[in-house]
Amino acid sequence: MGTVAAHGLCKSFGKVQALDGVTLDVPDGSFFVVLGPSGAGKTTTLRAIAGLEKLDAGSVHLDGRDATGDTPAERDLAMVFQSYALYPRHTVYENIASPLRARRRSSSEIAAAVEQMSNLLHIERLLKRRPAQLSGGEMQRVALARALVRSPRAFLMDEPLTNLDLKLRVEMRTELTRIHRSLGATFVYVTNDQVEALSMADQVAVLKEGKVQQVGTPTEVYERPANQWVAGFVGSPQISLLACHAEGDRLVGAEGWTLPRPRWTTAEDGRPLLLGLRAEDLSVEQRGNASLSGELYGLEPLGDRTVVDVRVGTEILKVKARPTVTGTPGERLHVTVDLDRAHLFDAGTGLALSEAGR
Numbered sequence: 001m002g003t004v005a006a007h008g009l010c011k012s013f014g015k016v017q018a019l020d021g022v023t024l025d026v027p028d029g030s031f032f033v034v035l036g037p038s039g040a041g042k043t044t045t046l047r048a049i050a051g052l053e054k055l056d057a058g059s060v061h062l063d064g065r066d067a068t069g070d071t072p073a074e075r076d077l078a079m080v081f082q083s084y085a086l087y088p089r090h091t092v093y094e095n096i097a098s099p100l101r102a103r104r105r106s107s108s109e110i111a112a113a114v115e116q117m118s119n120l121l122h123i124e125r126l127l128k129r130r131p132a133q134l135s136g137g138e139m140q141r142v143a144l145a146r147a148l149v150r151s152p153r154a155f156l157m158d159e160p161l162t163n164l165d166l167k168l169r170v171e172m173r174t175e176l177t178r179i180h181r182s183l184g185a186t187f188v189y190v191t192n193d194q195v196e197a198l199s200m201a202d203q204v205a206v207l208k209e210g211k212v213q214q215v216g217t218p219t220e221v222y223e224r225p226a227n228q229w230v231a232g233f234v235g236s237p238q239i240s241l242l243a244c245h246a247e248g249d250r251l252v253g254a255e256g257w258t259l260p261r262p263r264w265t266t267a268e269d270g271r272p273l274l275l276g277l278r279a280e281d282l283s284v285e286q287r288g289n290a291s292l293s294g295e296l297y298g299l300e301p302l303g304d305r306t307v308v309d310v311r312v313g314t315e316i317l318k319v320k321a322r323p324t325v326t327g328t329p330g331e332r333l334h335v336t337v338d339l340d341r342a343h344l345f346d347a348g349t350g351l352a353l354s355e356a357g358r
């Protein structure tokens with residue numbers, strides 16, 4: 001078993017309210033990612049679960065039992081940090097074995113566990129080397145093996161891939177997902193990288209200023225953002241948000257455009273709204289009825305695609321296009337909109353309008 005439940009966590013550091021009622025329910029065996037920008041309270045949440053932070057309010061339950069007053073050791077959780085200090089004088093084998101030696105496991109038990117973990121992380125051939133003889137990515141793998149070699153109730157990971165270059169990060173994302181699957185253990189993983197969150201998690205909690213904004217599967221968080229802030233934080237390029245209001249069967253933009261009103265929206269006429277459009281739901285290459293017109297503002301070639309910035313009045317729409325797309329700034333463009341995939345938010349509260357009728 002490895003369920004982790006944090007309820008109503010509150011923690012202030014002087015005037016800074018790092019956690020403001022954080023509630024997370026992590027099911028056994030889940031790869032649960034806490035995603036948020038710098039300063040959102042991710043590390044503090046993890047440290048609170050680990051018992052390293054004294055809370056102002058709230059409780060932590062592990063496997064259904066109240067562990068709020070337990071010491072970190074009593075909680076039996078393994079914490080994996082951004083930077084891992086390997087023992088420089090010890091071999092890779094000794095490094096991985098060290099948590100088991102500290103628990104006075106027998107040599108045969110240790111040998112079996114190190115073998116299993118080094119197979120899993122593909123570092124069998126490194127076991128006799130010392131940390132100075134390893135590349136950064138290999139060191140990271142050894143450090144992970146050392147953390148994963150015990151079988152704690154759950155693993156708490158604080159941005160463990162941050163120090164790797166992009167190629168290694170991508171590789172390690174796949175590795176971690178594979179390791180998680182083969183261990184069947186509970187992972188609570190903190191990151192500010194939405195790609196990491198969307199690609200690895202089975203559940204994501206989006207955190208902002210010490211408050212949970214939304215909890216859901218990666219698809220739910222991306223496709224049904226609970227509010228304008230989550231819509232803007234998750235997804236690259238960023239979602240475009242256009243001020244508008246409903247008027248009969250039309251949506252009327254603050255910049256003078258009109259679009260058919262999406263069938264599913266129940267917003268009353270005149271209420272200030274924001275229309276959220278993702279770059280992949282827009283196109284400059286076709287002509288359609290539901291279209292906005294604007295002018296080419298800039299092109300961002302990204303190799304496999306180009307992001308076209310289209311200026312509509314004072315607002316910029318980001319549109320995903322073929323990598324070969326060209327154009328001249330100022331040129332008139334029609335942007336076709338897939339309104340079935342659009343989002344509407346209340347401009348005052350930022351909350352998503354009900355999409356029940358979709």
Ligand SMILES: Nc1ncnc2c1ncn2[C@@H]1O[C@H](COP(=O)(O)OP(=O)(O)OP(=O)(O)O)[C@@H](O)[C@H]1O
Nearest residue numbers: 013016018036037038039040041042043044045192
């Ligand atoms: N020991 C501390 N003393 C004072 N303020 C702190 C302390 N620890 C955290 N904070 C503050 O609490 C807030 C949340 O910090 P936390 O480290 O949890 O954020 P984070 O989401 O992990 O950020 P990052 O991604 O930058 O690591 C921040 O404003 C931070 O400055």
